Amino acid sequence: MTEIDVAKMTSSSRYAVLTSLVVPRPIAFVTTINEDGVVNAAPFSYFNLMGNDPPVVAIGIGKDESRKYGLKDTGYNIQKTREFVINMVNEDIIEKVNLTAIDFPPEVDESEIAGLTKLPSAKVKPPRIKESASNFECRHLSTIEIGNVRVVIGEIIYLHLDEQYVTFQDGDHHILTELILPVGRMHGKDFYTRSAASLFRIARQSYNEWKNNLGKKI
Ligand SMILES: Cc1cc2nc3c(=O)[nH]c(=O)nc-3n(C[C@H](O)[C@H](O)[C@H](O)COP(=O)(O)O)c2cc1C
Known part of the structure; x- marks a missing residue:
């Protein structure tokens, strides 16, 4: 095994x-x-999503001493206005989203540079992005500052879904996740992964099922 004392590593x-x-x-x-x-x-x-009751999300935003107030614009804006929208990212928009990570000055609206469409949100002031398959309107709950990281915790208060990715059956919404073609971040810089093609399923057993299945090959 390679073992690393994390405290001795450079940032x-x-x-x-x-x-x-x-x-x-x-x-x-x-x-x-x-x-x-x-x-x-x-x-x-x-x-990530931290829970569903209440629906809580967490985002780790790095500080940036080169910026006004030492914060990335997202961190600063959430601190000031206590509202944000999370627009989920799929293959159709990943190149545009990647462009918005450029360090533009605070007065620049990155969504315009990237050619993405803003739509009004229902319950918060920040707009949502039309091209995303889903948008979560969030209210800020808390920020935990640990060293150079600000962990922003928010509650999802309103949800928008592109109707082509949702069906309504037996009184509930069913999301067609594999059709959304979600993109994930890999490694530190520049790498992404497609998720749809490699979908597989493993059932989670109850403790009793596991005991009854003991000795059977997994
Ligand atoms: C795919 C991707 C993921 C990123 N994730 C983070 C992250 O989790 N935390 C962070 O501080 N910066 C992250 N960044 C960098 C920020 O997006 C970048 O610093 C951006 O300029 C911040 O914008 P703002 O100042 O307008 O808030 C990421 C960049 C990319 C392309």
Whole structure:
């Protein structure tokens, strides 16, 4: 085994190693708005759904001392306005989303540079992105600052779904995830993965099922 004392690694080598191991990561394409009404859009792969009751998301936003207030625009805007929209990322829009990660100044609306369409949200001020298969309107709950990282925690309060990816049966919504063609982040820089082609299923057993199946080949 190669063993690494993480505390002794440089920040960049920690980034390279850890982001190559924790894969694939979903990508939140986050839209926010600043106090002057300027829209900001940027991707974040330190991101996941943390629970569904209530529906909680977390995003890890790096600090950036070169920026005004030492924060990336997304972090600054969420701190000020306490609202954001997560637009999920699929193969159709990944190149445009990638473009929005350029360090544009705060007064630049990256969604316009990338040619993405903004639509009004239902319950929050930041707009949602039309080309995304789904948009989660979020309200800020809490921010945990740990060193150079701001873990922003939010609650999903409203959901938009492109109707071609959803059916309604037996009183419930069924999402056609494999048709969405979601994209995941791989490694640290420049790498992505398609997820749809490699979908497979493993049933989760109850404890009793597992005991009854003991001795049977998995
Ligand atoms: C796919 C992808 C994922 C990224 N994930 C993160 C992340 O999780 N945290 C982070 O701080 N920056 C991340 N970045 C970099 C930011 O998107 C980049 O710093 C961007 O300029 C921030 O924009 P803002 O200042 O408008 O908020 C990512 C970039 C890409 C392309």
